[in-house]
Amino acid sequence: MNEPVILLVEDNRDDAELTRLALSDCRVANQMVWVQDGQEALDWLCCTGTHAERDPCLLPTVVLLDLKLPKINGLEVLERIRKDPFLRRLPVVILTSSKEEQDIIRGYDLGANSYIQKPVDFEQFTHSIKELGVYWMVINEPPPSGTKCENA
């Protein structure tokens, strides 16, 4: 049984680093997998492309998804996850700079489990990430592991 991981989809290195710093405070930092765009996120999740060698049985406990991403944007990534029979129950939290109403509405419509605006204040940011980590890694009961693993 592998360690549970958090998949962070974030194109901004600084934000990724700050997220890592925040998570390190609650000792889940080394369980964070960071991908830099939507395509890579999908590759990682589906074990395709550059991540074809990955253990397909490993699914993240939660996906922290930025919206504004190169190649495939966050909302499209979310849409594909929800359409994939293997991935569709995966908890996805949108973690983004904007709180534009259209983004929030679209996000929830596509089945986001949560929507969080990244605060500029690092203290608040850290606080949010910590809460997030604890909630999804500890409190929340994840959906049962998919069948794809057994079949593969």
Add this chain to the structure above:
Amino acid sequence: MRSIGWRIAGSFGVVLVLLSSIGILAFLSIRSLNSDIQWVIHTHLVIENLDEILSLLTDAETGQRGFLITGQHAYLGPYTSAITQVRQRLQTVYDLTHDNPQQQARLVQLTALIQRKLDELRLTIVLRQGPGGFQAARTVVLTNRGKQIMDGIRVVVTAMEQDEQSLLTQRSMATQASIHDTILVIAVGIPVAFLIVGLLAFVITRSIAVPLGRLTATAEQIAAGQINTKVPEVRRRDEIGVLQQSFRKMQERVTERNAALETSNEALRRSEEQFRLMVESVKDYAIILLDTAGHIINWNVGAERIKGYRADEILGKSFSIFYTPEDIATGKPQYELEQALTNGRFEDEWWRVRKDGSRFWANVNITPLYTAEGTHFGFVKVTRDISERRRAEVEMQALNADLLQRTAALEVAVKELEGFSYSVAHDLRSPLRSLDGFSKYLLEHSRERLNAQEQDYLYRMRMAAQRMARLIDDLLDLARVGRTPMHIETVNLSELATDILAGLRRRDPQRQVITTIVPAMLVQGDRGLLQIALEHLLENAWKFTSTRKEARITFDMIASAGERVFHVQDNGAGFNMAYVDKLFHPFQRLHTEEEFPGTGIGLALIQRIVQRHGGRIWTEAIEQQGATFYFTLGEDKR
């Protein structure tokens, strides 16, 4: 009342009595005369009969003597007939004198004598026929008895005749008197009757005809128009008096009615004049009166001005003169009249032609006219030259097209702006987070390697980043408030305010603020926008009372002139009213960041929200004593 009718009847009565009296008198006189004449005739008859009796007796004697002498029976004829007739005459005289006893007595005597005479005559005749013959008869005759009897008869007859003669004299005198009386009655009665009739005629004429004549003359004068001719005054109580009185009253009434008629005529004339002036003075409308066939009967100055014809050129012409040749060819003028008749009105906007042939764009109204009895007698046509308006409309259309183009351009701009704010939202915040985050990390993990000043700089960097982030958030709010569509619903401002203040209390639990919120302030508006506006208003109040020990914030409402004015009042720092104009401009601040932190966006945002609801916002403040923000939500306009 002594009426004329009675008087005339009385007069005729008098005349009737008079004439009747004369007639009766004359009748009586004539009857009396007649009676007298009858008596005279009667007397003459008696005398005649008596004479005849004597004559017959003589005839009988003559016949007897002839027979006696000759013995021939032929002489006995006169004798026989005389005897018969004598008896008849005697009876007649008897009948005629039966009222006279004296004569009757004499008649008896006479009858006896005549009988004796006749007996003597028959005796001699018998004797002549007997054996004695002529001698025997002669002896009897020679006795002279016959002659004596005859003398006795004559005496009696003479006495009777004398009696009758004296009666005749008396009766003739009576007749004379009667004739005299009759003549007298007629000769006197008729002139008297004439006199009385004349007198009555005179009196009646005087009392009826004369005043009636005067009245008639007056009536004729009045009829001829001299309405104020004085009606002669007669103090009478009969029909003439009544007539006069009625006539006077009638005159008064006529005078009154005339005066009233004059007044109303004057009013009518004035109103007609005013109406004429009004219609004539209308210069922007051509008002044209048409007969049923569409000929122009009348028109006003406006028509002259618009159409270019003078009244004398146009009256009597067909109104189709104002139409274009194409319209006349298609029968449009007649069609319009028919439509007006069918629908009670016809309206059109189309080309019309002026006298000089130039065309103008006209608004035309045709209405059929009816008399009070409902007879159609024409049309009124009101034409307006709306060329200017049409030009303006055409220009307006061009402007509209231009506007549409600009709107399209604007929409593109708005789209771009939306894209821009989307980028801002995502991209501008990230660097700030990096700044803040890594500064914080350094401050926490490298504190021992940095001196106080270096630490302070890192702290300032963090503050600057955070302030920048707030600015971006507020700017995005401002942009969003301006463009998001509004969803109007019932919003309880009191509840919103209570929640917001509760949130502020949780954020600053150490602060003591007395808040008063009037309950149940219900408005129609966009919940999200009103939430943002109240948040900023109350946060401002909260912020600017932070230096007060006894801070007060009140949210209340007053109704004035049909609209409700809401206000948020605080006893905080207030501001100088000299700068009130700058207050609602974005980024405009009246305090330093050190005094009261802020971006200067809040009030601009509130104003934007209030304006989107159709309301107004204004403020009153006293420096260091507090501020009151008033706002309405355009409820009177919705």
